[in-house]
Amino acid sequence: MKKLIIKIIxxxxxxxxxxxxxxxxxxxxxxxxxEANINICLYDINDELVSSKDIVAQKDDKLLDxxxxxxxxxxxxxxxxxxxxxxxxxxxxxxxxxxxxxxDDKYSNVGISGIKIYDGMKISFKEMxxxxx
Amino acid sequence: xxxAILTVQEELLTVIPNVQFTFLLIICYGATxxxxxxxxxxxxxxxxxxxxMNSFTPFIMIPMFLxxxxxxxxxxxxRNRKEFIVAIFxxxxxxxxxxxxxxSTVFFYNVEPIPYLIADIxxxxxxxxxxxxxxxxLYKPIVNVINNSYPKRRSYELExx
Numbered sequence: 001m002k003k004l005i006i007k008i009i010x011x012x013x014x015x016x017x018x019x020x021x022x023x024x025x026x027x028x029x030x031x032x033x034x035e036a037n038i039n040i041c042l043y044d045i046n047d048e049l050v051s052s053k054d055i056v057a058q059k060d061d062k063l064l065d066x067x068x069x070x071x072x073x074x075x076x077x078x079x080x081x082x083x084x085x086x087x088x089x090x091x092x093x094x095x096x097x098x099x100x101x102x103x104d105d106k107y108s109n110v111g112i113s114g115i116k117i118y119d120g121m122k123i124s125f126k127e128m129x130x131x132x133x
Numbered sequence: 134x135x136x137a138i139l140t141v142q143e144e145l146l147t148v149i150p151n152v153q154f155t156f157l158l159i160i161c162y163g164a165t166x167x168x169x170x171x172x173x174x175x176x177x178x179x180x181x182x183x184x185x186m187n188s189f190t191p192f193i194m195i196p197m198f199l200x201x202x203x204x205x206x207x208x209x210x211x212r213n214r215k216e217f218i219v220a221i222f223x224x225x226x227x228x229x230x231x232x233x234x235x236x237s238t239v240f241f242y243n244v245e246p247i248p249y250l251i252a253d254i255x256x257x258x259x260x261x262x263x264x265x266x267x268x269x270x271l272y273k274p275i276v277n278v279i280n281n282s283y284p285k286r287r288s289y290e291l292e293x294x
Binding site: 007014018 | 251265266
């Protein structure tokens with residue numbers, strides 16, 4: 001009887017370990033599937049690369065939160081979403097200069113709040129001069 | 134008949150990965166019918182199993198045979214031991230079996246070793262747990278059944294072969 005109880009206890013522990021291992025590995029795989037490796041580049045007014053960072057984020061992360069966690073930024077809110085004024089050394093005032101956003105080297109048609117993260121994307125923030133016609 | 138039982142149960146339990154009575158049965162065969170007859174059983178089982186699963190390639194058959202043969206030898210060496218000891222080594226036999234497949238997969242199929250190892254962990258845990266649990270509960274009953282069903286060969290019968 002004692003032997004049977006020990007066998008049952010050992011079996012239950014092993015079943016628990018097996019189920020736990022599957023759950024842990026499943027969670028790790030889900031997290032890995034949801035990961036997005038993005039590259040963020042900053043360019044100054046002379047189109048010279050100021051910094052380039054490779055960041056690992058989750059696909060449902062917001063770009064603004066990623067920037068807040070990795071850079072010193074200054075933003076304001078508008079009816080179209082967040083507007084970014086400063087990122088680290090790049091400082092703009094929206095009167096003389098502004099920050100243009102490029103996604104995969106193409107000018108972004110949406111603001112920073114509208115950009116969705118995906119794996120392998122390259123986001124460039126370029127300091128541009130404001131031209132008045 | 135022992136080969137038939139071994140093969141049929143493995144095919145029936147294919148739906149649940151790594152849950153099988155194969156290691157239990159091979160350890161029992163090692164403990165009862167010995168290494169020579171057990172090796173024949175393992176050889177036939179490996180051939181039939183791979184024919185059924187459409188994996189008739191030496192890159193799968195050889196590690197499978199080696200893994201099961203090590204299990205058979207473990208069963209033979211521990212034939213007079215308590216089931217707790219046999220269960221521990223049955224679990225280790227599962228890991229040795231997985232190690233043979235790891236080597237074969239990495240070398241012949243050019244799979245990255247670390248990701249393969251990490252991805253294989255849950256299945257190895259299930260295999261080891263299954264081996265230990267089945268051996269703990271079923272080793273003694275099955276050994277008794279086989280010993281009562283198959284008379285042991287006497288030395289003069291072996292000499293006449």
